[in-house]
Ligand SMILES: Nc1ncnc2c1ncn2[C@@H]1O[C@H](COP(=O)(O)OP(=O)(O)OP(=O)(O)O)[C@@H](O)[C@H]1O
């Protein structure tokens with residue numbers, strides 16, 4: 126049984142179609158990364174899973190339970206907009222949400238102690254949330270989501286606005302949680318974060334998943350085995366030379382990104398373009414960033430009539 130299952134979800138706001146036949150599933154123990162540009166519908170999907178918003182069509186389940194009052198108990202959510210009470214302390218927030226989930230009184234204090242230790246909130250337990258920095262608010266936001274020991278956790282941009290070391294600590298917490306068997310759905314704009322944390326990734330574009338899989342499976346969705354990032358004043362000649370080798374290219378700003386069908390050394394690369402003045406060349410492995418940009422249509426692609 127999947128921990129989260131979404132089938133053929135549709136959602137529109139007025140004339141705007143946000144989700145258009147969205148389907149994906151999160152298996153037990155998995156950290157699934159839902160990636161997509163601003164406004165692509167990640168938070169909308171999460172709001173539907175949280176029963177805060179109803180879909181126009183389609184279905185969703187949490188641990189086999191259709192979205193309902195009951196499914197809420199299996200699910201913890203750390204929302205993108207921090208949703209804890211600003212005028213309560215960290216400890217008071219944890220207590221408030223523990224009671225909201227009907228945790229038995231003796232379990233409440235025990236769980237608060239566990240979460241304070243896990244999120245290293247000892248120094249701030251009696252501090253009002255309003256007085257915490259953004260990074261600490263995010264930690265409390267995540268601790269609150271776990272108060273009822275959910276088996277499924279949704280993290281909507283959990284590290285947005287965090288400094289490098291705070292982000293690193295949250296990554297470690299997420300990895301520790303995964304080891305305890307909590308399945309997670311995570312959204313992020315940091316592709317490095319998704320690559321590190323997620324066992325599978327789905328790329329959301331135009332309302333549906335346009336590419337999905339492990340990093341290896343995603344790499345296989347584009348023909349490049351390696352990339353050459355090139356700066357040159359002789360762009361057209363470079364593009365024509367690449368086309369005659371049967372290579373495709375993309376543009377990002379003032380750089381041309383050539384898709385190499387096989388790995389090669391810098392020397393092997395340069396030998397193929399001896400007649401073309403190249404300002405700079407950097408060979409790179411294919412990262413999630415390139416795969417993401419490709420599937421979300423953010424690259425300028427070759428005009429085949431031209432080459
Ligand atoms: N209550 C609402 N009424 C009208 N439009 C809405 C509402 N909620 C969201 N939208 C629109 O739906 C689209 C998807 O928004 P959503 O917040 O789900 O995107 P997102 O993928 O989470 O983006 P981000 O990466 O910026 O968080 C946006 O165009 C947004 O303006």
Ligand SMILES: [Mg+2]
Nearest residue numbers: 167168169205
């Ligand atoms: Mg969002």
